[in-house]
Amino acid sequence: MEYAKIYNQAFASFSEGEFVNLVAMLTALQNQLFQLPGGDIFSQILTLVIYAFIFISIFYGQRIQLYIMLREVEGSLYKLKYIRDEGRRIAIETIKEIGKPQTDPTVRVDRFLEYFTISPQSLDPAGVVWKLEHILDVRDTRFKDEVKLIAPAADETQANNLENTLEAAMALNYIYKVIRHYYLLGKKTLSLYIIMQIQMILPMVMREAEAYASALKAFAYGQPIGDGVGALVAAKLMHGYPVRKIPKDCVVATVPFEGRTAYVIKAEGPGGNVGKPGDAIKTIIEENEGKIANIIMIDAALKLEGEEIGEVAEGVGAAIGGPGVDQFKIEETILKYRIPINAVIVKEDIGDAVSPMRKEVFDSVDKAVERIKQVVLERTKEGDKVIIAGIGNTIGIGQ
Template structure:
């Protein structure tokens, strides 16, 4: 009897459950409950994003005020929403020149703002403050964009947009947390993963190299390697800048050729994103210009190489996106050492004694002097 009663109650319970599930499916109530949970989770993560943006703003303001910046809060508020509008691409004529012009204006606006606000600070400190402002701006944009998508989906009752947003929230939060941690690393003025390229150039130059500034925020030196004359180019450190490596490389190549020297090889060295499963610090080589540039600098490498028929080679040090903007770890440093040896190997095999070889260390040179 007890067994039959238990079986009956189980059957009744299962039937009630099926009826409830059928009711939720027919009325759409189940989807509404699911969306409600998604919205609650997104709002929770949105609060986290807002907190990260606020922390970044406070850390940047503290750094600026510590260095006696004038009206730091007002300046940061203006730069946080600063934007650059891409040039017209429907008419591609001289689009690179127009893009370069806009990017140069943007860079100069940031630089001039911090020179005016921090007149008693050195160039390195001002560059760090500028980078901190850009990271703060990025975090603020992430927060506002996620908030926009959430509010817009609620306003239009677009539950599929909420579902998509919920799917991508873990990656968005991870990206924001990486930016926040990167801010602390930049403020302490340590080399970051993206400094692998400049560090390779520095290692090839040696400690006694005499560097000169060849174009804005970009320096060059010369050394000898097994009978070859090596021209090395990198951003001017230890400020937080990527300089103008394409413009500098084009200038030094034209100078060398005007002096009657044979430029037989150009090598760009940069950090590059690795695939999941690949080891941080792995080194690979290829053909072309290794530079994460929207176009103006990269095309200078390609044009001068084509004009003078110079082989354009690339060496990359692989790392994750988070590792590229965080303090350089041991794996990346080991990758730098491997990249130095790979560059030497390419020089040996693809140039001859008496040739001139140009090596460009591309990347952010924060914490990497000369």
């Protein structure tokens, strides 16, 4: 009696046609969801499959997602292993070809690939830059000594190129090992969040690994790379003028430039070398007792997606990457003498920066030179002294 009352209240507002439709819909729904024992065999199987699907999705959905992610990471890991092995093979072949070692260099190369550097303690940050610089110097000396031992017949340029080749192989080895670590950890713990983290950054990691893979070949053959665009700009400006070596691993040429005297600085090429532009700029400023009207730094910079490769932009500040030691030194020196600093950058992505120089980047050199001229004309007076520093790896670029 109560049910009839509720029923009448609920459906009183429906017209007769609407009521018939509603009843038909409910019947169809009931048939779809609960009609297991009746109907033909196909419908019964389908119903069972739907139930099984819902059950699996509810209770095992996350686990299935985990396995899909693991499989995706596994695929990338497979590719990373291939790239790592190729990197190692190229490094060993290049050492055998150039260095003419007496014994098989494989064992030494494998040991080199496992080298690590411990960054200094920064609990008390005062003076950490000098500690970091010392550690990096020790690392650099160690690498150079190791290359000399592995490849005794290599000249200075070739030794620098080999050092860069081994460093690229080392980076590939490290990327592979980190991804493998998280993959195995995720598999062991079946934690969605460990796998999810690695799966999310995987596209960026793969891009970086592919960039290092192409860098490896460029280093092995001594080809100019995208990062060397700053050094190339400086080389274009100083070519034909006498150059002298300045600390550390850099060269400088005194060039008459738009009625001013320009000290053009770059790392010493054509071997793979970035030098220490911080020391070089400091040396030139101190040689001139701080009487420098302006400093212009040229470097490659990472472009944002959507920006054109080889786009030239201008700004202020020390345009230099790396661990920060050189930037710190430059900033300290210009602060002491109150010298204004300008920057010209050439935009490219990470892949272009470490792989053989693209035509677009090469063509941007003339645009960068024009921009430097503009800055010099606008920011300095005739007869002033300026420093033009081309930053980057000078592999494949002479002077």
